Amino acid sequence: MADKYDVILIGAGMSGLAAGIRLAQYDKRVLLLERHYLWGGLNSFYKRRGRIFDVGLHALTNFAPRGRRGVPLTKLLRQLRIRHEDLQLGEQRYSEIAFPSERLRFSNEFALFESEIARAFPTEVDGFRRLTSAIFEYDSFAPADPDVLARKVLSEYLREPLLIEMLMLPMCYYGSAIPGDIAWYQFAILFKSFYDEGFARPEGGIRPLLDILVKRYKSLGGELRMKSGVAEILRTGCGDSQRAAGVRLDSGEELLADQILSSAGFAPTMEMCGAEMARKVRPTDRGQLSFNETVIVTDKPPLTFGNYGAAITFFNDCETFAYSSPDPGVWGIDTRSGVICSPNNYAAKEPLKEGWMRFTALANAEHWEQLAAGPREEYESHKYAASQAFLDSAARFAPDPRPFEIDRDAFTPHTIRRFSGHPRGAVYGAPNKRLDGTTDLPGLFLMGTDQGLLGVVGAMLSGISMANRHSLQPTA
Numbered sequence: 001m002a003d004k005y006d007v008i009l010i011g012a013g014m015s016g017l018a019a020g021i022r023l024a025q026y027d028k029r030v031l032l033l034e035r036h037y038l039w040g041g042l043n044s045f046y047k048r049r050g051r052i053f054d055v056g057l058h059a060l061t062n063f064a065p066r067g068r069r070g071v072p073l074t075k076l077l078r079q080l081r082i083r084h085e086d087l088q089l090g091e092q093r094y095s096e097i098a099f100p101s102e103r104l105r106f107s108n109e110f111a112l113f114e115s116e117i118a119r120a121f122p123t124e125v126d127g128f129r130r131l132t133s134a135i136f137e138y139d140s141f142a143p144a145d146p147d148v149l150a151r152k153v154l155s156e157y158l159r160e161p162l163l164i165e166m167l168m169l170p171m172c173y174y175g176s177a178i179p180g181d182i183a184w185y186q187f188a189i190l191f192k193s194f195y196d197e198g199f200a201r202p203e204g205g206i207r208p209l210l211d212i213l214v215k216r217y218k219s220l221g222g223e224l225r226m227k228s229g230v231a232e233i234l235r236t237g238c239g240d241s242q243r244a245a246g247v248r249l250d251s252g253e254e255l256l257a258d259q260i261l262s263s264a265g266f267a268p269t270m271e272m273c274g275a276e277m278a279r280k281v282r283p284t285d286r287g288q289l290s291f292n293e294t295v296i297v298t299d300k301p302p303l304t305f306g307n308y309g310a311a312i313t314f315f316n317d318c319e320t321f322a323y324s325s326p327d328p329g330v331w332g333i334d335t336r337s338g339v340i341c342s343p344n345n346y347a348a349k350e351p352l353k354e355g356w357m358r359f360t361a362l363a364n365a366e367h368w369e370q371l372a373a374g375p376r377e378e379y380e381s382h383k384y385a386a387s388q389a390f391l392d393s394a395a396r397f398a399p400d401p402r403p404f405e406i407d408r409d410a411f412t413p414h415t416i417r418r419f420s421g422h423p424r425g426a427v428y429g430a431p432n433k434r435l436d437g438t439t440d441l442p443g444l445f446l447m448g449t450d451q452g453l454l455g456v457v458g459a460m461l462s463g464i465s466m467a468n469r470h471s472l473q474p475t476a
């Protein structure tokens with residue numbers, strides 16, 4: 001049996017890497033275990049036909065220019081001792097929320113969004129200002145009322161149903177694990193991260209950012225083991241005095257630690273603790289919402305072939321927005337709404353020569369798992385047909401890249417589950433979040449998606465704050 005670690009971290013996604021750096025900075029003996037052969041988790045990358053594809057990067061939300069005080073990105077960089085300029089962030093041109101009867105643009109200047117609301121919904125100007133003030137005054141990182149839902153709060157400030165639907169669409173797509181709604185505190189976090197802070201893209205995509213994190217972690221003495229899945233969380237003591245004592249890997253190897261921080265999600269983490277703990281998992285501890293994504297590479301940038309300058313387009317093809325796992329239907333996806341994204345439409349020192357467009361649709365996880373369990377050709381042809389159906393739908397809101405297509409890739413909830421371990425490919429985890437990161441087993445804590453902070457910046461903040469709170473508090 002190996003020496004004892006101070007902390008074992010499960011998962012080398014954004015939260016695990018950030019927690020690892022933070023702990024290693026304080027000379028903790030820390031081990032980061034990852035089941036996959038590549039780090040990054042939901043925000044990783046892969047190579048196909050000589051091109052590097054990002055798994056999940058549409059936008060780094062929470063953009064802040066160097067030195068802006070009191071905002072998440074600045075806090076994050078200070079805690080990890082990473083320089084802003086090392087991220088090489090290029091700001092978006094603009095993004096938009098597109099419904100059939102109205103489009104709202106926004107950029108990294110809040111004034112643009114405010115003026116768009118005033119143009120499109122003149123009777124809602126006062127309500128929107130009051131809503132904005134309420135959001136800025138609200139302590140969304142330590143919410144007193146985490147169960148309150150956003151639709152209810154929005155209806156207290158706004159009367160135009162269309163405006164409410166338009167505000168809900170991007171927030172749900174970028175962070176809600178709750179069908180039809182989003183927790184109010186998460187809405188508030190995302191609202192600030194979109195409209196007051198903004199969108200950027202690290203030059204070169206997610207890989208350079210991951211390289212910085214991994215290099216920093218290792219340079220501080222942190223240990224990283226890939227292809228090292230955790231099969232079981234070991235316990236010591238009995239009855240009420242039980243606590244986490246270490247892990248057993250898929251290989252059978254046992255490793256001991258004083259504390260374990262897991263980014264695998266609440267339900268999978270409880271299942272690693274054995275049948276008794278797994279029985280405590282409730283339906284709201286299991287996420288349902290997942291996505292299909294199609295990436296199209298074109299021979300020229302979308303600005304050239306379609307005058308498309310948006311970094312992100314959130315679209316919905318009718319006046320109300322339905323956010324749920326779709327019925328399997330024909331394609332296993334919802335073609336009515338989605339996200340279109342172009343990495344070309346961020347500032348860059350070296351602009352991308354090829355065009356890139358990403359198309360994200362809500363998808364039915366069971367449908368795709370069933371197909372994936374059958375013949376490979378059937379799964380692939382269905383995936384292609386679903387992509388085509390979604391691209392037909394999206395072409396009503398952004399230029400169709402297919403006439404200029406030179407490469408394509410697509411993934412489904414099955415792919416997301418396979419490479420990140422999240423059951424049903426539930427990108428935003430479970431509806432029920434555990435904001436303090438504690439579990440019923442002393443010494444075992446959650447970080448990342450099921451702790452409650454999402455996205456690249458959110459997950460890193462989650463890793464940092466859980467490490468600070470549970471592993472460093474007494475000594476930091």
Ligand SMILES: Cc1cc2nc3c(=O)[nH]c(=O)nc-3n(C[C@H](O)[C@H](O)[C@H](O)COP(=O)(O)OP(=O)(O)OC[C@H]3O[C@@H](n4cnc5c(N)ncnc54)[C@H](O)[C@@H]3O)c2cc1C
Pocket residue numbers: 010011012013014015016033034035036039040041042043055056057058059060061228229230231263264268291293416419420421422427447448449450454455456457459
């Ligand atoms: C298609 C898509 C688009 C996205 N777009 C954006 C975007 O534009 N902007 C943004 O900010 N965010 C985006 N996200 C969300 C963002 O990627 C996630 O919120 C964030 O990366 C979550 O990080 P995490 O550390 O909490 O979890 P994860 O990334 O899920 O990391 C968990 C890690 O744990 C590993 N693991 C699980 N079980 C075990 C085990 N038993 N043993 C060892 N290792 C294990 C997994 O392999 C994984 O690497 C997107 C996600 C997807 C899928």
